Amino acid sequence: MKIAFKTLGCRLNQYETDALAAQFKSNGYEVSEQEYNADIVVVNTCTVTNQSNHKSRYVIRHAGRVNPSAKMIITGCMAESHAGQLQNKFPDATIINNKGKSAIFHTVDSLVKGGNTDLSDKDHDLFSYQSFSGMFHTRSLIKIQDGCDNFCTFCIIPFVRGRAISREASKVLENIREVIAKGAKEIVLTGVNISRYESEGLKFSALVDKILNLDGDFRLRISSIEPDRFDEHFFTLVGHPKLAPHLHLCLQSGSERILLQMRRMYSAKDFMTIVERIRSVNPNFNFTTDIIVGFPGETEEEFEESMAIARRVGFGQIHIFKYSVRNNTRAERMAGHIYEKVKTQRSKRMHALAEELSSAYRAAFDNTEQRILVEKWNNGVASGYNDYYVPMEFDTDNQRRNRFEVVKARVKDFE
Amino acid sequence: MQTRSFNLHTIIEKRVLTQATFILRMERKGIEFVAGQHIQVGPSNGIHTREYSIYSSPEDDYIEILVRQVDDGLVSPALNKLGVGDSVVINDAVGYFTIAEELIKDAKFLFIASGTGISPFHSFVKSYPGIDYKLLHGVRYANETYERDEYEAGRYLACTSQDKEGDFHGRVTDYLSKNPVSPDTLCYLCGNCDMIHDAFDILEAQGLRPENLFTEVYF
Numbered sequence: 204m205k206i207a208f209k210t211l212g213c214r215l216n217q218y219e220t221d222a223l224a225a226q227f228k229s230n231g232y233e234v235s236e237q238e239y240n241a242d243i244v245v246v247n248t249c250t251v252t253n254q255s256n257h258k259s260r261y262v263i264r265h266a267g268r269v270n271p272s273a274k275m276i277i278t279g280c281m282a283e284s285h286a287g288q289l290q291n292k293f294p295d296a297t298i299i300n301n302k303g304k305s306a307i308f309h310t311v312d313s314l315v316k317g318g319n320t321d322l323s324d325k326d327h328d329l330f331s332y333q334s335f336s337g338m339f340h341t342r343s344l345i346k347i348q349d350g351c352d353n354f355c356t357f358c359i360i361p362f363v364r365g366r367a368i369s370r371e372a373s374k375v376l377e378n379i380r381e382v383i384a385k386g387a388k389e390i391v392l393t394g395v396n397i398s399r400y401e402s403e404g405l406k407f408s409a410l411v412d413k414i415l416n417l418d419g420d421f422r423l424r425i426s427s428i429e430p431d432r433f434d435e436h437f438f439t440l441v442g443h444p445k446l447a448p449h450l451h452l453c454l455q456s457g458s459e460r461i462l463l464q465m466r467r468m469y470s471a472k473d474f475m476t477i478v479e480r481i482r483s484v485n486p487n488f489n490f491t492t493d494i495i496v497g498f499p500g501e502t503e504e505e506f507e508e509s510m511a512i513a514r515r516v517g518f519g520q521i522h523i524f525k526y527s528v529r530n531n532t533r534a535e536r537m538a539g540h541i542y543e544k545v546k547t548q549r550s551k552r553m554h555a556l557a558e559e560l561s562s563a564y565r566a567a568f569d570n571t572e573q574r575i576l577v578e579k580w581n582n583g584v585a586s587g588y589n590d591y592y593v594p595m596e597f598d599t600d601n602q603r604r605n606r607f608e609v610v611k612a613r614v615k616d617f618e
Numbered sequence: 619m620q621t622r623s624f625n626l627h628t629i630i631e632k633r634v635l636t637q638a639t640f641i642l643r644m645e646r647k648g649i650e651f652v653a654g655q656h657i658q659v660g661p662s663n664g665i666h667t668r669e670y671s672i673y674s675s676p677e678d679d680y681i682e683i684l685v686r687q688v689d690d691g692l693v694s695p696a697l698n699k700l701g702v703g704d705s706v707v708i709n710d711a712v713g714y715f716t717i718a719e720e721l722i723k724d725a726k727f728l729f730i731a732s733g734t735g736i737s738p739f740h741s742f743v744k745s746y747p748g749i750d751y752k753l754l755h756g757v758r759y760a761n762e763t764y765e766r767d768e769y770e771a772g773r774y775l776a777c778t779s780q781d782k783e784g785d786f787h788g789r790v791t792d793y794l795s796k797n798p799v800s801p802d803t804l805c806y807l808c809g810n811c812d813m814i815h816d817a818f819d820i821l822e823a824q825g826l827r828p829e830n831l832f833t834e835v836y837f
Contacts (some may be wrong), residue, residue, distance in 0.1 A: 352712040352713070352714070353714075354669075354712065354713075356837075366710065366712070459815060459818070460811070463811050463814055463815055463835050464835070466835055468714060470818070472822075472828055473829075533669075536837075537837065
């Protein structure tokens, strides 16, 4: 029995897909990311923007066209927010909400073996994914948290992922020990809002500290984090040899007024303070970020403030989102929605700047000795990311993946 | 879609404060919250809800919100039509505009509100007897000072922008500019976005550290 997984959106979705795929694989299923010849296709959707909805629908339609006889399972955030619409459009598909996602193996397995399944709205443990290593990603994603209580005015995620909940620290540590024992070299912490991690009084920094003190040859990547809860403890960890010198620190806007309108829980000044404190320890520390352009009421000057802060930080990478109305969010009701044409122009300008900044940041690493986690090998060239999350490549005959190599390497696709 | 759970709560009291502003007291029905958090509330027969900071204290066996009717709004006019015995839908309390317990006893607080942004401060004051605070309340007219007698004498100061019947004539930002705040004060700001934006800049210029400024924006 072959099962294919199609994943859209964030690292948390990637983690959940990887974990599910590993569970199917360990139970004898053939697992793939290609829907051709699959008996079952699971689409793990995203709804964070309108574009995500379009992409999710496209992937479902495409999978159905390529392989019409496959049983289609639709899950993820769009399955949560647009269940009725998806069911109408894809009447033969089985829609499973986020709380049922972790039980998809049992749902599908009973469907395959018994011809029917329990699709009741029963809540399953959001963290009951089995530990795994080396599924679709070389890096080992570890879920430490789910849900969000911030209710940023533009964001639909609290409505589809639910209330913030943290995984017990002992279980996170046990999960990491297991994947390290299975050979994982890079641990990536994932969640919806990991800066709000708190379990039995243990906060995010304390959890990171405990992870860094685990035995094994691995590096820890924090990945995407909100800049609203950095404590002194965290700054003491910067520079730890196991902590990757990279944060995806979500800015969203460089304008103080827009940040307030977004109900973000930090100011642009707070953001810069974090950047400067960390760069005082490691001047090369890589900051990547998300920026929304064209939020309701954003003036040209306020957009320029985002450009200015991007230049000051020198982001290694920027994910740029044109503001996209999400139903029932506060921003939907705000005055001053920006014309699509203006949003597109601002997006283009931000993209041009992002490219310039990324090249400038990466240039310093080109043809230098770096520690690279090898993820791919093709025609004598191995590639992967260095500690700073810069994509690198080097010539080698060694085809083995998931190994660290300290080597003089080129920045990938660098001109 | 909404994964927070909504429940029906009966209105047990309604206090009309001005022509446009009123307080709804509703059954608590086990809602857990910390002073400063907010809930979503809407009429039981509608599909819309709005966020309201909780006005009452976690010690009370009821839950209260302070509402200002927005004339072309979808929720507040409907809530204003409701009376004792009617029901509203409420979901779980959320939010981080709260005071860390260890600070309550010794810190000096300045609460800065505009309009109904006074709600979380009312909850703070009711929840933490003995808290050392001063409350600056920016309103247009002195009749919008809502339940000012609830606050200890000398701690509440109304800044009225459209009449001279308040304690200070002008906006809260004018008051702050003329009355610098001691840098060791913890400032909590709640209300209109522009007020918060301007007040934040004034307080920073007066030497307050950003980590001692806490904001909750109303729109």
